[in-house]
Amino acid sequence: MGKHVREKASKKMWKSFKKVILLLVFLLIWELLPAFGIINKTFFAPPSEVFVALVRLLISGELWIHTSISLKRAFTGFSIAAITMIPLGFLMGWYNDFEEIADGLVQTLRQTSSLSLFPVFILFLGIGEISKIAVIFWGAQWPILLNTISGVRSVDPLLIKSARSMGSSAVSLFGKVVLPSSLPSIITGVRLSATHSIIVLVAAEMIGAKSGLGYSVINWEYNFMIPEMYAAIVTLAVLGLITNYALVWLEKTTTKWKEDVMIT
Amino acid sequence: MGSAVHDNIKIAIRDVTKLYSNNSHSLIALDAINLEIMDGEFFCLLGPSGCGKSTLLNIMAGFEKPTDGKVLIEGGEIAAPNPRYVTVFQDYGIFPWRTVQENVEFGLEIKGIEVNERKKIAEVFIKMVGLVGFEMRHPIELSGGMKQRVSLARALAVNPEIIFMDEPFGAVDALTRMKLQEELVKIWREENKTIVFVTHDIDEAIYLGDRIAVMSSMPGRIKSLLDVPMNRPRLRTENDFLRIKEKIYLEFFEYADKK
Numbered sequence: 001m002g003k004h005v006r007e008k009a010s011k012k013m014w015k016s017f018k019k020v021i022l023l024l025v026f027l028l029i030w031e032l033l034p035a036f037g038i039i040n041k042t043f044f045a046p047p048s049e050v051f052v053a054l055v056r057l058l059i060s061g062e063l064w065i066h067t068s069i070s071l072k073r074a075f076t077g078f079s080i081a082a083i084t085m086i087p088l089g090f091l092m093g094w095y096n097d098f099e100e101i102a103d104g105l106v107q108t109l110r111q112t113s114s115l116s117l118f119p120v121f122i123l124f125l126g127i128g129e130i131s132k133i134a135v136i137f138w139g140a141q142w143p144i145l146l147n148t149i150s151g152v153r154s155v156d157p158l159l160i161k162s163a164r165s166m167g168s169s170a171v172s173l174f175g176k177v178v179l180p181s182s183l184p185s186i187i188t189g190v191r192l193s194a195t196h197s198i199i200v201l202v203a204a205e206m207i208g209a210k211s212g213l214g215y216s217v218i219n220w221e222y223n224f225m226i227p228e229m230y231a232a233i234v235t236l237a238v239l240g241l242i243t244n245y246a247l248v249w250l251e252k253t254t255t256k257w258k259e260d261v262m263i264t
Numbered sequence: 265m266g267s268a269v270h271d272n273i274k275i276a277i278r279d280v281t282k283l284y285s286n287n288s289h290s291l292i293a294l295d296a297i298n299l300e301i302m303d304g305e306f307f308c309l310l311g312p313s314g315c316g317k318s319t320l321l322n323i324m325a326g327f328e329k330p331t332d333g334k335v336l337i338e339g340g341e342i343a344a345p346n347p348r349y350v351t352v353f354q355d356y357g358i359f360p361w362r363t364v365q366e367n368v369e370f371g372l373e374i375k376g377i378e379v380n381e382r383k384k385i386a387e388v389f390i391k392m393v394g395l396v397g398f399e400m401r402h403p404i405e406l407s408g409g410m411k412q413r414v415s416l417a418r419a420l421a422v423n424p425e426i427i428f429m430d431e432p433f434g435a436v437d438a439l440t441r442m443k444l445q446e447e448l449v450k451i452w453r454e455e456n457k458t459i460v461f462v463t464h465d466i467d468e469a470i471y472l473g474d475r476i477a478v479m480s481s482m483p484g485r486i487k488s489l490l491d492v493p494m495n496r497p498r499l500r501t502e503n504d505f506l507r508i509k510e511k512i513y514l515e516f517f518e519y520a521d522k523k
Contacts, residue, residue, distance in 0.1 A: 166347055167375070
């Protein structure tokens with residue numbers, strides 16, 4: 001029996017190892033290429049040096065200051081998008097006329113690149129926080145809006161019919177059928193928006209900010225602090241990973257009732 | 265015993281006509297239907313697909329309005345779905361995000377019945393349809409027959425006077441279907457409901473119905489109305505059963521010949 005347990009444990013270890021094996025190879029190559037002089041070390045700081053820089057920035061508190069500023073911007077823009085676009089999506093999904101009238105405008109605005117609008121936001125809102133939050137909101141709103149609309153649209157009419165057959169009022173129809181039925185689609189929208197928020201955030205900070213992780217990447221590059229630049233990039237990657245995994249987890253737990261939840 | 269005397273008219277269908285029209289064509293789905301369904305009766309609407317039987321059921325249940333004529337339930341005209349008359353659908357219409365228990369409690373929630381009472385009532389009907397042990401499962405984990413049991417329990421839980429059933433066993437396999445028919449008859453006799461049952465399966469109609477309205481299509485009409493004067497539980501191999509079956513077959517073939 002002890003043997004059996006051991007076998008099981010080693011199987012589990014192998015399974016988790018499989019997931020990171022390529023990542024480790026990648027880090028190894030990254031470490032070795034500059035060490036053997038294949039790539040200029042000045043431009044391509046090896047992970048060991050990046051790690052040292054990362055620790056230094058953590059201890060000095062500098063990294064946390066930039067990270068918290070970035071998070072605040074991304075989270076604010078994203079939250080405003082979620083708070084406004086989920087209800088709007090419900091309205092547009094439920095009332096056909098509303099959607100038909102709004103569709104042309106929505107499609108046009110959606111295809112207008114968020115970053116191309118950043119100068120416009122700066123013109124109107126100044127170079128402070130508000131313009132950056134506005135541009136993040138702009139980018140983050142579309143996946144939430146469109147996924148909410150399609151979620152509401154795809155509610156099975158039979159479920160609405162059977163709820164009505166049981167005497168559901170409009171309010172309970174919404175709360176007990178439309179909302180739970182469209183939830184998986186909304187959460188997918190939220191996940192896409194969150195990822196998108198970080199992308200827009202970085203670009204906006206690179207163009208017009210004096211703080212934040214996006215600014216740090218550009219700033220440390222200007223000042224030739226290459227390991228620090230990579231440290232900021234790694235931090236952004238980690239933030240993206242955490243956000244995605246947290247939302248995938250949320251997606252999975254709220255849609256357990258669905259067939260074949262295949263989310264990556 | 266099964267075909268006891270029902271003398272109160274529960275549902276009266278008066279000259280119900282339904283027209284579907286678009287720009288160029290109009291289709292007479294139902295042509296001046298007149299029917300009376302008695303209180304406590306098990307009434308079957310039998311016909312080929314497209315004969316308007318589901319349309320007639322939808323009108324009775326308040327989902328659709330007739331183009332002409334009216335449906336009276338206990339003398340009152342029906343205008344919208346009413347929880348006293350619940351519908352069970354072929355594709356179940358149960359909520360995939362709710363467990364079996366939560367599905368059965370749905371109508372009770374709508375009625376505003378408090379949690380403990382809800383649980384108690386749901387328990388009774390989950391037991392009645394034979395789903396004890398599956399309370400916490402989600403529909404995705406259930407077979408078609410079990411899903412239809414959930415749907416039936418959910419309908420029964422709100423204690424309706426009438427249950428409209430739109431080909432409820434159409435999506436389950438033949439053996440499960442027979443089992444479900446048997447249980448439905450048993451429940452109907454215990455619970456004293458009026459059931460209006462739409463089907464295209466002749467055996468099913470004879471096994472279940474006190475009376476059968478045989479419908480024809482284009483335009484949808486009641487072709488004939490037959491009594492099933494057989495005791496319950498019925499045997500599908502009985503002479504009476506086969507005799508009625510033959511009679512209905514003839515109706516359809518005669519109809520086919522005329523075409």
